[in-house]
Amino acid sequence: MIMSSIQEIQQEIVEEFEMFDDWMQRYEYMIELGKSLPxxxxxxxxxxxxxxxxxxxxxxxADLKDDKIEFTxxxxxxxxxxxxxxxxxxxSGQPPQEILDADTSFIDEIGLKEHLSPTRANGLVSMxxxxxxxxxxxxxxxxx
Amino acid sequence: MASVSTPxxxxxxxxxxxxxxxxxxxxxxxxxxxxxxxxxxxxxxxxDVIVDYYSNYNAxxxxxxxxxxxxxxxxxxxxxxxxxxxxxxxxxxxxxxxSGTTHGINIVASGYAEILKEGDEVIVSALxxxxxxxxxxxxxxxxxxxxxxxxxxxxxxxxxxxFEQLLSDKTKLVFVNHVSNALGTVNPxxxxxxxTHAVGGAVLVDGxxxxxxxxxxxxxxxxxxxxxxxHKMCGPTGVGMLYGKEKWLEQLPPYxxxxxxxxxxxxxxxxxxxxxxxxxxxxxxxxxxIAFGAALDYMNxxxxxxxxxxxxxxxxYGTEKLKAIDGLRIYxxxxxxxxxxxxxxxxxxxxxxxxxxDKLGVAVRTGHHCAQPIMDFYKIPGTVRASFAxxxxxxxxxxxxxxxxxxxxxxx
Numbered sequence: 001m002i003m004s005s006i007q008e009i010q011q012e013i014v015e016e017f018e019m020f021d022d023w024m025q026r027y028e029y030m031i032e033l034g035k036s037l038p039x040x041x042x043x044x045x046x047x048x049x050x051x052x053x054x055x056x057x058x059x060x061x062a063d064l065k066d067d068k069i070e071f072t073x074x075x076x077x078x079x080x081x082x083x084x085x086x087x088x089x090x091x092s093g094q095p096p097q098e099i100l101d102a103d104t105s106f107i108d109e110i111g112l113k114e115h116l117s118p119t120r121a122n123g124l125v126s127m128x129x130x131x132x133x134x135x136x137x138x139x140x141x142x143x144x
Numbered sequence: 145m146a147s148v149s150t151p152x153x154x155x156x157x158x159x160x161x162x163x164x165x166x167x168x169x170x171x172x173x174x175x176x177x178x179x180x181x182x183x184x185x186x187x188x189x190x191x192d193v194i195v196d197y198y199s200n201y202n203a204x205x206x207x208x209x210x211x212x213x214x215x216x217x218x219x220x221x222x223x224x225x226x227x228x229x230x231x232x233x234x235x236x237x238x239x240x241x242x243s244g245t246t247h248g249i250n251i252v253a254s255g256y257a258e259i260l261k262e263g264d265e266v267i268v269s270a271l272x273x274x275x276x277x278x279x280x281x282x283x284x285x286x287x288x289x290x291x292x293x294x295x296x297x298x299x300x301x302x303x304x305x306x307f308e309q310l311l312s313d314k315t316k317l318v319f320v321n322h323v324s325n326a327l328g329t330v331n332p333x334x335x336x337x338x339x340t341h342a343v344g345g346a347v348l349v350d351g352x353x354x355x356x357x358x359x360x361x362x363x364x365x366x367x368x369x370x371x372x373x374x375h376k377m378c379g380p381t382g383v384g385m386l387y388g389k390e391k392w393l394e395q396l397p398p399y400x401x402x403x404x405x406x407x408x409x410x411x412x413x414x415x416x417x418x419x420x421x422x423x424x425x426x427x428x429x430x431x432x433x434i435a436f437g438a439a440l441d442y443m444n445x446x447x448x449x450x451x452x453x454x455x456x457x458x459x460x461y462g463t464e465k466l467k468a469i470d471g472l473r474i475y476x477x478x479x480x481x482x483x484x485x486x487x488x489x490x491x492x493x494x495x496x497x498x499x500x501x502d503k504l505g506v507a508v509r510t511g512h513h514c515a516q517p518i519m520d521f522y523k524i525p526g527t528v529r530a531s532f533a534x535x536x537x538x539x540x541x542x543x544x545x546x547x548x549x550x551x552x553x554x555x556x
Contacts, residue, residue, distance in 0.1 A: 078493065
């Protein structure tokens with residue numbers, strides 16, 4: 001199986017969201033994605049893996065498998081969880097360097113920009129930072 | 145107060161015309177602004193005062209001999225007198241301009257660092273905003289004083305029996321908000337002040353949430369310190385007031401060094417200016433102070449009893465309508481409360497509800513409202529808080545209720 005690149009996956013997500021006429025449908029879809037997010041192992045839902053936002057909490061964990069990073073995550077808020085599902089789909093199963101090079105501008109394209117605002121305090125901005133930090137860490141490890 | 149019915153002269157439609165922002169749209173929907181406990185909106189009358197200041201007499205105050213400086217000084221000092229009269233403060237020099245409630249609290253807290261001794265006790269309430277908890281924690285760390293907490297009960301009121309147990313001759317200070325920002329509970333400050341004075345302590349009341357709804361009379365209350373912010377009561381951000389009893393203000397050391405607060409300066413010694421300038425170092429928010437006075441004029445022209453009676457109608461209407469939603473729980477059900485409804489829907493995170501409400505043009509606050517101890521008490525991550533002002537309407541509450549229903553359907 002040939003793995004799609006981050007860019008290809010993000011393009012796919014943008015096209016999926018283009019099918020919806022209004023924000024209600026986009027949000028409903030995102031909530032569904034949130035509900036179907038594979039659950040993070042309960043043992044990682046601890047303070048060690050938590051990203052505390054003022055509004056919602058996010059837990060994120062990463063594992064390296066075959067030189068690719070697999071992310072799992074969760075949130076206590078379903079809309080936050082929906083965006084996590086989108087981010088995980090775009091980043092999980094990718095090599096560290098690709099994750100480091102990728103950006104998240106596709107979130108703007110699908111009309112969810114406000115959720116990645118640093119002032120929103122929902123934990124998502126810190127989650128992306130955490131994803132990148134995992135990529136740096138695993139890349140450094142692979143380089144040794 | 146709650147039983148007073150709204151006079152026929154109160155016309156919310158004409159009041160709304162005073163607030164240009166209420167005409168705007170959010171996400172293509174007419175704005176429904178229910179975040180008044182965070183900041184209130186500004187009437188045109190106050191906006192005009194701000195524009196007039198910068199257009200016609202912007203100058204530094206208290207130090208120029210030229211005409212503009214004199215005009216600005218006069219307007220600023222007149223605003224101080226408006227505040228003095230509004231809160232029935234004995235003297236204008238006990239009416240200190242601050243940058244807001246937090247600043248007022250910090251002036252008192254840092255002053256008390258010089259007064260408190262190890263083993264003294266400071267009492268705060270469980271319903272406090274973080275701004276009224278953190279400064280006292282810092283103060284106690286610095287002085288060795290002990291911080292005690294008045295516990296809250298399930299309906300969001302303070303446990304007064306427990307409070308009386310906490311009091312002793314070691315009690316030097318009690319800090320309590322007049323109205324809780326997270327729940328809207330009106331606290332029994334008269335009782336707290338009386339009991340604290342009986343053991344020789346002083347009381348600081350955070351009036352930030354009360355001031356837009358209740359006209360406090362500091363002499364009748366016999367309160368030692370009372371602090372408010374202009375931006376909760378139709379004024380601009382960045383300005384507020386600290387009232388203090390003269391004996392305390394004389395005793396407390398200055399908060400900041402700088403211009404305005406000095407009497408004479410040599411390199412050997414500086415003597416401080418008298419009140420209020422001792423606590424007003426540097427160039428103040430001149431325009432903000434003048435606009436604060438204008439905001440009080442505006443609200444007093446409508447009348448605080450009229451405002452409170454109308455808001456109480458909104459509170460009762462909103463409470464009844466929201467309670468009818470299946471699975472909705474209201475936090476804070478004190479008999480005495482301002483027009484604040486803090487709620488959650490079973491199984492749904494407040495952030496999710498707030499996000500959908502915003503999409504529908506309804507502005508509410510979600511989260512812990514800077515009152516995390518209250519959220520810990522209820523074991524919840526936060527609440528959705530709808531807070532009403534006198535320019536809101538029952539029709540807007542209907543929009544909120546419909547929006548909450550819609551959010552609930554989407555999210556459950």
